[in-house]
Structures are given as C-alpha cells and as structure tokens.
Amino acid sequence: MTSAVITEHLTKKYGRKTALSDCSLDIPAGHVVGLVGPNGAGKSTLLQLVCGQLNPTAGGLTVLGGPPVTGSPRIGFVAQDTPVYGSLSIDDHLRFGKHLNPSWDDDLARERIERLDLDPKQKAGKLSGGQRAQVALTLAIAKRPELLLLDEPVAALDPLARREFLQGLMEYVAESGTSVVMSSHLVADLERVCDYLIVLVKSKVRVTGEVEELLATHHHVTGARVDPEKLGPGRTVIQARHTDVQSSLVVRSTAPIDDPAFSVAGIDLEDLVLAYMSEAANGRDRVLEKQR
Amino acid sequence: MIWLTWRQFRTQAVFGLALVVAVAAVYLATRSTLLDIARDTGYTACTADCEQLASQFVKTARSGYLGKLYQIAALVLLLFPAVVGLFWGAPLVARELEAGTHRLVWNQSISRNRWLGVKLGGIGLATAAVAGLASWAITAWASPLDKVDGWVTPLTYAARGIVPIGYAVLAFVAGVTLGMLLRRTVMAMALTLLVIVGAMVGGLFLREQLVAHSTYQAPLAGDWDGGISLSPDDPNHEIRLEVEPPAIATWVLDNKVITSTGAVYRGPYDPDYCGPKATKGGDGPRGCRDWLTAQNLHQKVTYIGNDKFWALQWRETGVLLVASSLLAIFCFWWIRRRVA
Amino acid sequence: MEWWLRMIEFHLDSRSGVSPYMQLIQQVRHALRLGLLKEGDKLPTVKDVVARVAINPNTVLKAYRELEYEGLVQPRPGLGTFVTRTLGSDEDLAAHEPLRRDLEGWLAKARDAGLDDESIEALFISTFRRFSAERAGRRG
Numbered sequence: 001m002t003s004a005v006i007t008e009h010l011t012k013k014y015g016r017k018t019a020l021s022d023c024s025l026d027i028p029a030g031h032v033v034g035l036v037g038p039n040g041a042g043k044s045t046l047l048q049l050v051c052g053q054l055n056p057t058a059g060g061l062t063v064l065g066g067p068p069v070t071g072s073p074r075i076g077f078v079a080q081d082t083p084v085y086g087s088l089s090i091d092d093h094l095r096f097g098k099h100l101n102p103s104w105d106d107d108l109a110r111e112r113i114e115r116l117d118l119d120p121k122q123k124a125g126k127l128s129g130g131q132r133a134q135v136a137l138t139l140a141i142a143k144r145p146e147l148l149l150l151d152e153p154v155a156a157l158d159p160l161a162r163r164e165f166l167q168g169l170m171e172y173v174a175e176s177g178t179s180v181v182m183s184s185h186l187v188a189d190l191e192r193v194c195d196y197l198i199v200l201v202k203s204k205v206r207v208t209g210e211v212e213e214l215l216a217t218h219h220h221v222t223g224a225r226v227d228p229e230k231l232g233p234g235r236t237v238i239q240a241r242h243t244d245v246q247s248s249l250v251v252r253s254t255a256p257i258d259d260p261a262f263s264v265a266g267i268d269l270e271d272l273v274l275a276y277m278s279e280a281a282n283g284r285d286r287v288l289e290k291q292r
Numbered sequence: 293m294i295w296l297t298w299r300q301f302r303t304q305a306v307f308g309l310a311l312v313v314a315v316a317a318v319y320l321a322t323r324s325t326l327l328d329i330a331r332d333t334g335y336t337a338c339t340a341d342c343e344q345l346a347s348q349f350v351k352t353a354r355s356g357y358l359g360k361l362y363q364i365a366a367l368v369l370l371l372f373p374a375v376v377g378l379f380w381g382a383p384l385v386a387r388e389l390e391a392g393t394h395r396l397v398w399n400q401s402i403s404r405n406r407w408l409g410v411k412l413g414g415i416g417l418a419t420a421a422v423a424g425l426a427s428w429a430i431t432a433w434a435s436p437l438d439k440v441d442g443w444v445t446p447l448t449y450a451a452r453g454i455v456p457i458g459y460a461v462l463a464f465v466a467g468v469t470l471g472m473l474l475r476r477t478v479m480a481m482a483l484t485l486l487v488i489v490g491a492m493v494g495g496l497f498l499r500e501q502l503v504a505h506s507t508y509q510a511p512l513a514g515d516w517d518g519g520i521s522l523s524p525d526d527p528n529h530e531i532r533l534e535v536e537p538p539a540i541a542t543w544v545l546d547n548k549v550i551t552s553t554g555a556v557y558r559g560p561y562d563p564d565y566c567g568p569k570a571t572k573g574g575d576g577p578r579g580c581r582d583w584l585t586a587q588n589l590h591q592k593v594t595y596i597g598n599d600k601f602w603a604l605q606w607r608e609t610g611v612l613l614v615a616s617s618l619l620a621i622f623c624f625w626w627i628r629r630r631v632a
Numbered sequence: 633m634e635w636w637l638r639m640i641e642f643h644l645d646s647r648s649g650v651s652p653y654m655q656l657i658q659q660v661r662h663a664l665r666l667g668l669l670k671e672g673d674k675l676p677t678v679k680d681v682v683a684r685v686a687i688n689p690n691t692v693l694k695a696y697r698e699l700e701y702e703g704l705v706q707p708r709p710g711l712g713t714f715v716t717r718t719l720g721s722d723e724d725l726a727a728h729e730p731l732r733r734d735l736e737g738w739l740a741k742a743r744d745a746g747l748d749d750e751s752i753e754a755l756f757i758s759t760f761r762r763f764s765a766e767r768a769g770r771r772g
Contacts, residue, residue, distance in 0.1 A: 079395035100400035174689035
C-alpha cells in the first residue's frame with residue numbers, strides 16, 4: 001500500500017520549546033487516520049508540517065510522494081476553529097474557492113451547501129459553529145484533494161453538529177476514497193470514523209497502527225497482584241494499577257494471554273488511548289515501580 | 293486571488309476613493325474662483341515688478357474660504373499617508389492572522405508569495421493612484437498661490453507633487469509589515485501612526501540633504517532690508533545683522549552677513565554711529581545702517597530654490613519607494629519563514 | 633410495488649462494547665431473521681450508511697464483504713448490494729408467533745412475581761447463556 005505521509009525523525013521546535021520530537025511515521029493512504037493526544041501534544045504542529053505551513057527544525061517528511069508545499073491543490077486542510085471570512089457570504093467563499101483552486105468542483109460545493117440547508121447569501125460571520133465548520137469542510141473537499149487534513153474540526157461543536165460534520169466527512173470519504181488525517185483530543189469522536197490511529201503525547205508518538213489491529217493486540221488484564229515483568233516475553237504493560245491485592249493492567253500482546261491466574265478482557269479504543277496517555281503522564285512512577 | 297483581494301478590500305477602496313474624489317472635486321471646482329481673484333487683483337495681467345500685486349492677490353485669496361481650503365489642502369495631504377497606513381495597511385495582514393483566516397486562504401491552491409504579492413501590489417498601486425489623484429488636484433489648485441510663495445518651503449513641499457505618493461506607499465507597506473509582525477490590528481495601527489509621523493518628521497530634516505544647495509552672495513546694498521541688534525553695555529561692541537534673503541531663496545537654509553575674509557560679521561561697531569550714544573550719521577538707526585553698508589560687508593545665503601523642486605520631489609519619492617520596496621521584500625521573507 | 637422501498641436503516645450503539653463492524657453484520661442478520669429483509673432486497677449503499685451513522689466507509693465495506701462471504705448478500709456492480717438468501721425458512725417465521733406468545737406469558741408471570749425490568753433482563757440473559765453453553769458442551 002502506498003503511503004500518504006512518511007516522516008523521519010521529524011522535529012519541530014519553537015525557540016526552546018519542543019513541539020514535536022523525533023517523530024517517525026508511515027501513514028498509509030486510503031485510511032481515515034485519527035491523530036489523538038491531549039492539548040499541546042503536537043497534533044497541530046504535525047498537521048501544519050504535513051501541509052507545508054511549518055518547516056521542520058530537523059528530520060524530513062514526504063507528503064504524497066514529494067516534499068510538502070503550501071498551496072498544494074492535492075492537500076485539503078481544515079484549520080483549527082475552522083476560520084472563515086466573517087464579512088464574506090458563503091457564496092463569496094465558494095467563488096474565491098473557485099478562483100483559487102484549479103481542481104475546484106463547483107457542483108460538489110454548491111450541492112453540499114444546498115443539502116446543508118445553508119443560504120449562500122448569508123454572511124459567514126453569522127453562521128453557527130457547526131455551520132461554519134461545514135463551510136470550511138466544503139471549501140477543503142471541493143478542491144478534491146488526495147489528502148485531507150483536519151485539525152480538531154469538531155472540538156468546539158455540540159454533539160449534534162459534531163455528528164453532522166462527521167457524517168458529511170464520511171460521506172465524502174466513501175465517495176472519493178480520499179486519505180484523511182484528523183486530529184482530536186476527544187477519542188469518542190474518532191472511534192467510529194477512524195481505522196488508523198496515532199497517539200501523540202508530549203510531542204512524542206506513543207503508538208500507531210490500524211485500529212482493528214490495536215484493539216486485537218491490547219487487553220485488559222486483571223488478577224491477583226503481580227509483577228508486570230513476569231507476564232512473559234512479547235508482552236508490554238502499557239498501564240498498571242495496583243491495589244494491595246489486585247493488579248489491573250493494560251497489556252499489549254500479539255499472542256493471546258491464557259494464564260488462568262488472570263482474567264482477560266478486550267479493550268475499547270478510548271481505554272486504549274487513555275492507557276497510552278497515562279503511561280506518558282506516569283512515566284516516572286513506572287520506573288519506580290520496577291525498582292521495587 | 294485578485295478577486296478575493298478586491299472582495300475583501302472593496303469597502304475600504306470605495307470609501308477611500310469616494311473621499312479622494314470628493315476632495316479633488318472641491319479643489320477643481322474652486323480653482324476658477326481662485327483664478328478670478330488673480331485676475332481681479334491685476335496679478336494675472338502683470339508683466340513686471342509684480343511683487344505688490346502678487347502679495348495683494350495672495351492676501352485676498354487667503355482671506356476667504358479659499359484660505360481655509362488652502363490650509364485644509366496641506367492637512368489632507370499630510371494626513372493621507374497616516375490614514376492609508378492605519379486603515380489600509382495595518383489591518384491587511386494583521387486581521388487575517390488575528391482571525392486565523394490565513395490558514396483558510398493559504399490552503400487553497402495558492403502560494404503565500406502570490407497571496408501577499410497581490411495584496412501588496414494591488415492595494416499598493418491603489419494607494420499610489422489615490423494619493424496621486426489627491427496630490428494632483430491640490431497641486432494644480434494651489435499653483436497660482438505657490439508661484440508667489442514658492443514650492444519648496446518645507447511644509448508646502450510635502451503636500452505637493454509626487455512626494456505624497458511616496459509617503460502614502462511607505463505608510464501602507466509599513467502598516468502591512470507591522471501588522472504582520474505584531475499580529476494585532478489595533479496595536480499595528482497605533483505603531484503605524486507613530487512610524488508615519490516619525491518618517492514625515494525625519495523627512496523634514498533629511499530633505500535638505502537630497503539636493504545640492506544654491507548659494508547667493510552679494511555686497512550689502514545701500515537699501516538693505518533687515519534688522520540690527522546690539523547690546524549698548526557690551527564693551528566689545530558686538531553687533532548682529534539680520535538681512536532679508538532675496539526672493540529667489542525660497543527655502544533658506546543659512547543666511548549670514550560676512551566680512552571680506554569670509555568670517556561672520558560680529559562687529560565691533562562704532563558707537564559714534566550705532567547704539568544709543570550715536571552722534572554721527574543722522575537720527576536713529578539710519579546712521580548705523582549707512583555705516584554698516586560702508587563696511588564692505590556681504591550677504592551670503594545658502595538656499596534651495598524653486599528650480600530644485602522637481603529634483604527634490606523625484607529624489608525624495610525615490611528614497612521613499614526604495615524604503616517601501618525593502619519593507620515589502622522583508623514581508624515576503626517573513627511570511628515564508630516566520631508565519632504559520 | 634413497495635418491495636424496493638424495503639431497506640433497512642442502520643444504527644450504532646457506541647456504548648455496547650460491540651465493534652461497529654459487528655453491529656452492522658448483526659443488524660443485517662437480525663433483519664434477515666425477522667423477515668424485514670428478503671431475497672432481492674437492496675442494502676443501503678456505503679455512502680448512505682456513512683452519511684447516516686457517521687462511520688468509516690471501510691468498516692461498512694468490510695461488513696458487507698463479510699456478509700457476502702457468508703453468502704447472504706451479493707454485490708452487483710453499479711447497482712448495489714442485494715440480499716441473496718434469507719435466514720430461517722418460512723416455517724421458522726411461522727413458529728415465531730406461538731413462541732412470542734409463550735414468552736409474553738412468561739414475562740407477565742415474572743412481572744407478577746415482582747421482578748423489575750432489569751431483573752427480568754438479567755434472568756433471561758443468564759438463563760439463555762447457560763442454556764447455550766450446555767447445548768454447545770453437549771455437542772462438543
């Protein structure tokens with residue numbers, strides 16, 4: 001399968017602050033990729049590097065087989081908070097979209113606006129957050145991009161608007177097969193729509209892979225208090241919580257865990273992501289635990 | 293991009309153009325009245341020794357509403373750059389950065405260079421055109437008056453010809469640059485105002501360096517016009533002469549009275565002719581004047597005359613446009629490197 | 633001429649713990665079993681499904697492929713995916729009615745015994761699971 005984005009030791013610093021550190025990824029094309037992590041983890045930075053708005057401090061990246069360039073007709077980008085020109089009407093937005101993009105699909109754009117029940121004459125500044133996001137999405141997809149990047153598109157929306165936005169996005173993906181990379185700090189949004197996941201915490205990539213595979217290889221393990229080290233080879237403890245008598249672990253393992261001492265259960269995407277996030281947050285605790 | 297720039301700029305453009313067209317209309321409409329006054333005072337028909345008629349014409353013209361218009365004209369052209377910098381320049385990029393819409397437009401199939409190029413180039417040209425129109429109307433209107441008063445006196449000069457274009461363009465580009473650096477419209481507007489005032493005041497002082505100065509030197513004539521100042525108690529008998537510059541010296545840079553050796557004349561005076569105890573040479577200052585005239589003194593004036601007007605205009609405008617271009621180049625560099 | 637309107641609508645329960653892919657398959661099977669879908673009926677297009685439930689299109693494709701693999705549906709290029717087989721014969725469907733009546737009787741009895749909805753559900757599910765496990769054990 002071809003890659004939509006390849007990054008090699010990609011690093012971005014703002015002054016002394018590291019926004020993204022040694023990030024190596026290979027994002028396959030044809031997926032809806034969820035880029036998950038807490039606020040300030042480097043999600044926006046990664047997306048802006050991919051669309052060429054930022055230049056890396058170190059490392060390299062290849063986007064759709066070439067170096068990233070701003071203003072590429074092959075990449076659509078919906079920026080955080082879905083900015084639009086408040087004083088321009090929706091129709092004005094579609095007109096400048098048509099003027100600025102050689103690959104512009106005007107029928108698609110106008111049809112979408114009509115289906116969303118939006119009045120083209122309305123000023124964009126008077127739209128609700130959900131409607132504004134839909135206009136921004138329309139502008140991005142009417143370019144007919146090969147890669148669509150979305151930076152926290154639904155974070156500020158109410159649940160209904162969020163659902164409607166994702167419906168529209170998925171409809172377009174179904175029709176066009178566009179690769180999508182979408183960042184969010186809300187895992188629940190991504191659970192249905194993403195089939196590939198990147199977890200970014202504190203400027204580092206924690207885990208990446210196809211959602212299905214991640215779900216199949218991660219397990220909730222509970223049992224009498226155990227030393228995580230004794231689980232056996234090929235098993236990584238992502239998260240461990242202990243009481244005096246019981247241990248509750250999130251374990252990554254390709255082989256099934258059939259030790260009768262443990263009770264093993266599947267894990268949902270949200271718990272999986274949270275386990276990786278808390279792993280990063282509690283890194284020091286885990287070291288201490290190992291020394292005990 | 294041109295369409296979008298126009299669509300975004302439309303309101304300000306229409307407003308600015310309307311204002312300038314109104315200004316131009318007022319001045320073009322009242323020009324005939326001004327010419328009538330010139331004719332009625334006999335100044336137009338005069339061919340020789342017209343100084344009296346000229347000052348009569350200027351006095352009459354400046355007394356009515358035309359005088360107000362004359363003052364407003366200078367105000368309009370001196371304020372125009374500030375207005376352009378504040379309302380056209382500063383918000384141009386700052387507002388996009390503030391609202392995040394640069395992220396929207398930069399993700400259309402367009403490079404940042406083109407985006408900025410169309411904005412800077414298009415609106416920069418509009419600025420130049422509008423400033424040129426206003427300046428042309430006012431320069432044409434005021435030309436009969438300026439002919440009498442001179443074109444190169446510092447304040448009149450900056451509100452005539454093509455220099456207003458240079459200041460307006462510089463103000464516009466400076467506003468854009470500051471908006472880009474500060475990313476805040478209001479802050480950029482405030483700082484732009486400071487920069488423009490600074491540039492114009494700086495221009496006032498640096499302007500005289502742009503052309504070679506003319507020199508007028510002549511022996512003090514018998515009927516020289518001017519003032520004398522001396523201190524009667526001064527044992528050194530020092531005296532100072534202030535001689536009126538000749539009409540050709542429109543913008544006087546230096547005006548002194550020198551001796552035959554070239555040194556500035558400071559006396560000593562002869563207390564018999566000058567001062568309160570003077571006894572010779574007749575009554576009052578008359579005797580002192582005659583005595584001074586007989587001292588073989590010269591008046592030396594360094595000045596910039598009306599003949600240098602266009603050379604100065606072109607050079608100053610050139611400097612301003614070069615500064616604007618440098619700022620614009622900086623903008624292109626900055627937007628590629630430093631703005632995300 | 634109403635047969636072509638007979639199309640199911642999917643819904644997803646994000647708290648069920650069942651993957652979206654499995655939920656789609658279960659809903660088609662369920663519809664086939666209850667006779668809501670019959671041979672020749674068309675499944676909603678992938679685009680319709682994702683536009684309705686905001687789900688990854690690959691998930692829908694995968695579910696449809698699984699159904700195809702089970703021999704329940706068949707894609708016809710350019711037309712859509714069509715049901716090729718029903719689950720359970722007409723006799724099965726005929727048997728539904730008396731069984732439902734039995735169950736209703738049982739539910740009435742449980743309510744009379746003072747059980748609330750949750751208890752009834754728990755009792756039914758635990759009994760059903762034990763019953764299924766015993767059957768499977770006997771078979772195996």
